[in-house]
Amino acid sequence: MADVLGGRALNRALLERQWLSARRDAGAVGPVAAMEHLAGMQAQAGDAPYYQLHARLDGFTPRALSDALTDRAAARVVLMRGTIHLVSARDVLPMRTVVQPFLDTVLFHSTAGKQVAGVDPAAVTAAAREVLADGPLANEELGERLAGRLPGYEGNALAYLARCLLPLVQVPPRGVWGQGGGLVYALAEQWLDVEAGTGRAADPATDATPDDLVLRYLAAFGPASVADAQKWSSLTGLRAVFERLRPRLVSYRDEAGRELFDLAGTELPDPGREIEPFLLGPFDNALLSHADRSRIIAKEYERKVFTHNGIVRGAIMLDGFVAGLWKPVLKRREATVEFTAFRTFTRAERAALEQRAAELLEFAAPETERRRTVFTEP
Numbered sequence: 117m118a119d120v121l122g123g124r125a126l127n128r129a130l131l132e133r134q135w136l137s138a139r140r141d142a143g144a145v146g147p148v149a150a151m152e153h154l155a156g157m158q159a160q161a162g163d164a165p166y167y168q169l170h171a172r173l174d175g176f177t178p179r180a181l182s183d184a185l186t187d188r189a190a191a192r193v194v195l196m197r198g199t200i201h202l203v204s205a206r207d208v209l210p211m212r213t214v215v216q217p218f219l220d221t222v223l224f225h226s227t228a229g230k231q232v233a234g235v236d237p238a239a240v241t242a243a244a245r246e247v248l249a250d251g252p253l254a255n256e257e258l259g260e261r262l263a264g265r266l267p268g269y270e271g272n273a274l275a276y277l278a279r280c281l282l283p284l285v286q287v288p289p290r291g292v293w294g295q296g297g298g299l300v301y302a303l304a305e306q307w308l309d310v311e312a313g314t315g316r317a318a319d320p321a322t323d324a325t326p327d328d329l330v331l332r333y334l335a336a337f338g339p340a341s342v343a344d345a346q347k348w349s350s351l352t353g354l355r356a357v358f359e360r361l362r363p364r365l366v367s368y369r370d371e372a373g374r375e376l377f378d379l380a381g382t383e384l385p386d387p388g389r390e391i392e393p394f395l396l397g398p399f400d401n402a403l404l405s406h407a408d409r410s411r412i413i414a415k416e417y418e419r420k421v422f423t424h425n426g427i428v429r430g431a432i433m434l435d436g437f438v439a440g441l442w443k444p445v446l447k448r449r450e451a452t453v454e455f456t457a458f459r460t461f462t463r464a465e466r467a468a469l470e471q472r473a474a475e476l477l478e479f480a481a482p483e484t485e486r487r488r489t490v491f492t493e494p
Contacts, residue, residue: 118368118369118375119368119369120368120369120370120371121339121368121369121370121371121376121384122370122371122387123371123410123411124341124385124387124388125387126370126376126411127387127411127412127436127437128384128386128387128391129338129339129378129384129385130180130337130411130412131391131402131436132385133335133336133337134154134172134336134337134402135150135153135154135172135173135178136171136172136391136394136396136402137194137389137391137436138357139172139173139174139386140172140173140174141173141174141175141177142173142174142175142177142180142206143175145173145181145346146184147169147173147176147181147184147190148171148184148189148190148204150169150172151165151190151202151203151204151207151372152203152204152206152207152402153336154336154385155329155332155333155335155337155401156195156196156201156202156203156207156211157169157201157202157203157400157401158196158199158200158201158202158401158404158428159192159200159202159291159399160199160200160399160426160428161398161399161429161446162256162291162292162296163293163398164397164398164399164400164438165181165202165291165397166178166181166293166397166480167395167397167398167430167444167476167480168396168397168398168400169181169397170397170476170479170480171394171395171396171397171400172403173235175447176291176479177479178293178294178479178480179293182288182292182293182295183295184199185288185291185292186288186292187246188205188307188308189204190202190203190204190205190426191203191205191208191285191286191308192285192286192290192291193208193212193283193284193285193286193303193326194212194279194280194283194284195211195212195215196211196348196349196350197312197348197350197404198218198219198222198280198350199348200286202291205308208283208285208304209283209305210305210328210398211329212283212304213323214326214328214329214349214351215349215350215351217351218349218350218351218352219280219281220237220280220281222350223276223277223280223281225483226276226279226368227274228272228273228276229273229482230484231269231270231273232269232270232274232277234480235266235269235274235277237277238264239261239266240274240277240278240281240310241278241282243261243262243265243274243431244258244262244278244281244282244284244416245282245303246265247261247262247265248301248306249303251302251306252287252301252302252303252307253300253301254270254298254299254301255272255275255298255299255300255303255320256275256408257271258271258275258278258301259271259273259274259275261271262274262275262386262461263293263320264280264463265272269463269471275301275425278301279301282303282304283304283305284301284302284303284304285301285302285303285304285307286299286301287300287301287302287307289316290327291337291349301487310311322448326349326351326354326357327357327360327361329349330354330357330361331343331361331364331379333345333348333405334342334365334378334379335379335382335403336372336375337405337406338376338377338378338379339368339376339377339378339384340376340377340378340406341370341374341375341376341377341407341408342354342355342358342375342377343374343407344405344407344408345358346407347405347407348401348404348405348406349407358377359383359475361377362377363378364380364381365377365378365379366378366379366380366381366382370408372470374407374408381486383439390434391433391436393429393432393433393434393465393468394433394469395431395432395433395442395469395472395473395476396430396431396432396433397425397430398429398430398440399428399430400428400431401463403421403422403431403438404426404428412436412437412438413431413437413438414437414438417438418460420441420458421438421441429443430442432455432457432469434461434465438458439456439457439458439461440456440458440459440461441455441456442454442455442456442473443456444476444477444480444481446480446481447484447486448484448488449484449485449486450484450486450488451477451480451481451484451486451487451488451492452487452488452489452490453473453476453477453488453489453490454490454492455469455473455489455490455491455492456492457491457492457494458491458494459493459494460494461491463494466491469489469491470489473489474487474489
């Protein structure tokens with residue numbers, strides 16, 4: 117009979133895989149290696165990956181990730197769950213190839229898709245490749261040019277379809293710390309290979325399968341169920357993939373009797389391991405990548421962290437579980453971390469969180485002299 121893993125065992129395993137139980141040395145592990153280990157980072161907000169990496173890498177600076185983007189070693193692209201992810205240049209095309217069937221299925225059910233009902237996807241793909249052949253285009257211009265080639269359809273909706281049908285990367289300064297910028301798209305194979313001249317993205321990954329993606333998911337988020345993997349990827353039919361991979365996996369059960377899979381030979385951490393308080397960044401995949409999130413967040417807290425309009429707030433983590441919210445308020449003369457507690461914190465917990473806030477503000481606002489921490493408790 118398979119071993120049964122309780123909530124703390126799953127929590128400690130997840131934190132260990134996610135590099136959240138102990139931070140790695142940023143001098144030894146850079147942001148590109150980190151995002152590859154994590155199988156990508158959700159990046160709906162431009163600054164979110166910076167805070168996600170700050171929680172995992174000791175000595176990490178915003179410039180390290182900004183340089184990875186401007187040097188084209190990493191890119192922002194639509195991937196799992198149809199959301200913007202930050203991944204290494206090596207991962208853009210292989211990952212996109214695997215999740216493309218999901219994007220092909222859902223794009224016409226979106227608001228933009230309904231606005232262009234009846235359009236030929238192949239025509240959109242061909243037109244987008246043609247107009248982007250000479251280099252990146254702002255979203256508005258991309259839409260206008262597509263509308264010129266496909267009259268009768270709304271330009272912004274066509275641009276949305278194009279980013280779903282093709283691996284279009286968001287060009288910097290979008291996602292660069294302290295800069296941001298409007299949406300500018302480029303063909304991934306051009307931006308990451310031809311123009312950069314690195315060869316990193318030369319393989320079109322036509323032979324990619326879900327198998328490698330499932331193995332990487334388990335390495336970053338396991339032990340996990342088939343439903344968990346499908347929640348993370350939005351792919352369906354993964355049961356067959358897990359069965360095919362079963363000789364390379366080990367099986368457990370959770371307390372509800374669900375079968376959980378993990379990479380064979382992977383040692384699980386001690387469920388009793390102490391976890392120091394830390395601040396989990398906004399949109400962190402540690403919160404988003406399981407059908408059953410109880411290993412990291414209580415059900416009654418989910419609506420406080422996940423808003424109705426798709427925002428995923430930064431979370432206070434105590435003993436490895438969500439215990440509140442945090443938000444940075446960065447102004448020219450003052451920088452503040454605002455804490456919202458879901459329960460009353462002990463004096464020791466408050467002291468530890470004040471230290472985490474001081475570290476975060478040193479990271480995010482090093483030149484701001486006045487720094488504050490504000491607590492709101494029930």
